[in-house]
Amino acid sequence: MGSGRRAAGGGPIRVLLVDDHQVVRRGLRTFLEVQDDIEVVGEASDGAEGIAAAEELRPDVVLMDVKMPGMDGIEALRALRELDNPARVLVVTSFTEQRTVVPALRAGAAGYVYKDIDPDALAGAIRSVHAGHVLLQPEVAGALLAQEEGNNGSQGRGTSLTDREREVLGLIADGRSNREIARALVLSEKTVKTHVSNILMKLDLADRTQAALWAVRHGIGA
Secondary structure, eight states, X not given: OOOOOOOXXXXXXXXXXXXXXXXXXXXXXXXXXXXXXXEEEEEEXXXXXXXXXXXXXXXXXXXEOSOOSSSOHHHHHHHHHHTTOOXXXXXXESOOOHHHHHHHHHTTOSEEEETTSOHHHHHHHHHHHHTTOXXXXXXXXXXXXXXXXXXXXXXXXGGGSOHHHHHHHHHHHTTOOHHHHHHHHTOOHHHHHHHHHHHHHHHTOXXXXXXXXXXXXXXXXX
């Protein structure tokens, strides 16, 4: 019996594994299948297979390797975004170089962890990104922020945010989900979603990950 709680809505968190090493997929499946709130619904060995499986199976979370033959994880991330696939992608990789981390986050990854992560921590990471959190280890956030140094393209756009939007942005930077932000600010989730959409539009950002990093870089929130 796993130690996790049930996913929101009562059903398990549906997970798709995308990695070119069968032994890695087998190990991930073996561990995740003992979690009572996580269900592995499929596997794929490269990016192209991963996209097809994500479209067919509609998982909640995709565990995606970065370096794979054929279509790699970053290309697959971009394709899923273009398809407007709702799955949250957690990158699980052995590559820690900035040149790998940064493109993955910019392509829309909701989190980035390493293959030597503790199994219980991995399960927690899956639950976290499924709940709407942005999961960035300190060195990963640092890599993206370092690349952004000297780039002031959206610096002035922050002045267009309302006080409430800055509050919401600060909570995004703290890793809060929309539900948690709504609770903290005594708002409806629908109102929070509207604020988040306005923030992304005003700052010309693609997703919550970029919003969180923008906030950190400009001294808002975490």
